[in-house]
Amino acid sequence: xxxxxxxxxxxxxxxxxxxxxxxxKPKIYELVELEEIPEPELINENWVKIKVKLGGxxxxxxxxxxxxxxxxxxxxxxxxxxxxxxxxxxITEVGANVKRLSIGDRVLIDEVLSCETRSLELCDACKDxxxxxxYNFDKGDIAPGFMIGLCKDTGGGWGxxxxxxxxxxxxxxxxxxxxxxxxxxxxxxxxxxxxxNIPKNDENVVVVGCGVMGLSTILALKVFSKCKIxxxxxxxxxxxxxxxxxxxxxxxxxKSTFIRKIARKLGAxxxxxxxxxxxxxxxxxxxxxxxxxxxxxxxxSLRLLKxxxxxxxxxxxxxLELDWTPLFVKEITLIASNTFGSEIxxxxxxxxxxxxxxxxxxxxxxxxxxxxxxxxLEKYKDALEVASNKSExxxxxxxxxx
Numbered sequence: 455x456x457x458x459x460x461x462x463x464x465x466x467x468x469x470x471x472x473x474x475x476x477x478x479k480p481k482i483y484e485l486v487e488l489e490e491i492p493e494p495e496l497i498n499e500n501w502v503k504i505k506v507k508l509g510g511x512x513x514x515x516x517x518x519x520x521x522x523x524x525x526x527x528x529x530x531x532x533x534x535x536x537x538x539x540x541x542x543x544x545i546t547e548v549g550a551n552v553k554r555l556s557i558g559d560r561v562l563i564d565e566v567l568s569c570e571t572r573s574l575e576l577c578d579a580c581k582d583x584x585x586x587x588x589y590n591f592d593k594g595d596i597a598p599g600f601m602i603g604l605c606k607d608t609g610g611g612w613g614x615x616x617x618x619x620x621x622x623x624x625x626x627x628x629x630x631x632x633x634x635x636x637x638x639x640x641x642x643x644x645x646x647x648x649x650x651n652i653p654k655n656d657e658n659v660v661v662v663g664c665g666v667m668g669l670s671t672i673l674a675l676k677v678f679s680k681c682k683i684x685x686x687x688x689x690x691x692x693x694x695x696x697x698x699x700x701x702x703x704x705x706x707x708x709k710s711t712f713i714r715k716i717a718r719k720l721g722a723x724x725x726x727x728x729x730x731x732x733x734x735x736x737x738x739x740x741x742x743x744x745x746x747x748x749x750x751x752x753x754x755s756l757r758l759l760k761x762x763x764x765x766x767x768x769x770x771x772x773x774l775e776l777d778w779t780p781l782f783v784k785e786i787t788l789i790a791s792n793t794f795g796s797e798i799x800x801x802x803x804x805x806x807x808x809x810x811x812x813x814x815x816x817x818x819x820x821x822x823x824x825x826x827x828x829x830x831l832e833k834y835k836d837a838l839e840v841a842s843n844k845s846e847x848x849x850x851x852x853x854x855x856x
Contacts, residue, residue, distance in 0.1 A: 455493045456831050457613030458486050460518070462533040468521045482838045485519050486537070488831060494609040494617045497595050498573065499549035501617050504561065507632045509611025509854040510540030510639070511841040513665065514770060515603075519838060524772040531604045532597035538611025538854070539565035539603040540639045542632045545623075552620045560626040562635050563618055564807045565601040566793060567608070571619035572596055583796030583803055586646075601793070612831070612854055624808055627815050634814050636853065637670070637821040642810040644670035644745075645678075647768045647791030649799070653681035653741050658720055660684045660739040661701070662755050663746035664692035665844065666824060666851050667768050671743050672699050673819040684716060684739070686754070689845055695823055707754065716758060733757040733780065740764070747771040756780035764789060828855040 464485055472478050496503060515537055517523050541563040548555055555561075568585035569576045572594025579587040592598040599605020602618060609616030626635045644667060653659050659675060661668050664687040675683055676699065685696035685704045693704040703719060705712045710731045717724045722737030731753070738760030744751050747769025755765055757780060765781075767790040781788065794806035813819045826849050829837035834854070841852035 455614040457536045459534045482842045483835045493615045499551040501549050503547035503617050504543040505546045506543040506856050508542050508636050509538040511852045516842050530591040530598050530600040532606040536610035536613040537603045539601050541611035542635045562624045564622040570621045585795040586793040630815050633825050637824045638810040640666045641670045642794045642806040644674045646794035646806050648674040649797050653679045655680040657681045657740035660742045662686050662744045662751050664696045668745035745769050749774050824851045826850045827852045
């Protein structure tokens with residue numbers, strides 16, 4: 455089958471080169487290759503094979519290709535690997551123990567490779583439904599890998615076929631397109647973050663970054679809270695979508711004046727420290743959802759929060775040089791959100807990905823504007839270029855289509 459692959463050794467080679475030369479920046483496609491490789495085989499009788507229909511390109515994938523990721527989780531990755539964890543497709547083969555699924559089913563994949571997928575007794579995290587915090591990402595029936603796309607035995611969404619444990623599969627209703635179902639994955643990540651700290655109905659919330667994760671966070675906030683939402687982005691096109699989704703106010707983060715404008719909106723004043731952008735004093739946002747995770751976004755997020763406010767990390771920062779002074783001066787609470795597992799909603803525990811798909815299926819959220827570009831695998835260089843330069847290409851979610 456055709457697949458895009460990454461070699462861990464190549465990642466480490468480029469990382470060492472980047473660390474030794476601050477001016478080195480790898481081409482976005484330098485780490486990957488398009489190859490003919492064998493189709494992955496069922497791990498055991500509890501697994502199924504999927505023919506991929508759409509494989510999304512996630513911001514985390516781009517960070518890996520730009521060699522911006524930390525090596526902190528590298529013990530829980532195995533290679534060569536086929537990237538891609540945003541996956542929808544059709545079942546083509548089922549193991550002997552698989553009863554609730556059939557060949558031809560349209561499915562969405564929960565990518566986390568936790569205890570059950572590895573034929574292990576459930577660890578304490580998995581018993582609580584926190585599959586994203588599993589203790590055993592390097593044990594069991596399959597090679598190390600905390601999710602599909604980072605495990606050499608499973609394949610991933612940037613290849614024609616992959617295998618997955620039956621517990622990871624959610625059926626896609628006939629009424630939901632593959633395109634909309636794919637967006638359930640980033641939506642689930644935002645739902646997990648929002649449900650960790652649901653804003654009160656009268657609180658002021660700022661969403662920093664209106665890419666896929668930011669827009670998904672806005673959708674989750676609209677479902678689970680009646681808070682006031684301010685959206686912030688450097689691209690007007692993204693703010694236009696945020697407006698369509700029902701935020702109360704949008705601000706274009708093109709100049710430092712936007713901080714003063716938000717301050718007036720929130721009834722705060724600003725001061726301007728030497729050599730720094732303005733910061734809010736005497737008020738600010740109750741909660742900021744940072745959906746970018748870079749130095750610029752986090753610097754802005756910390757400036758916008760009121761004393762004893764809460765910073766929610768939806769975007770995933772890695773190795774950043776950052777002035778954390780506002781965190782201490784304002785006694786800000788920092789809460790991180792990592793992928794998803796299961797949530798309790800209305801007293802019932804359910805997989806986060808199922809909650810997201812149900813919201814899409816019921817029409818409570820509209821994700822029809824999210825996918826903007828489609829590419830074949832053969833055009834992978836173009837796809838990665840468009841996905842990594844969103845301002846230039848007007849891209850939001852870029853997918854490989856099979």
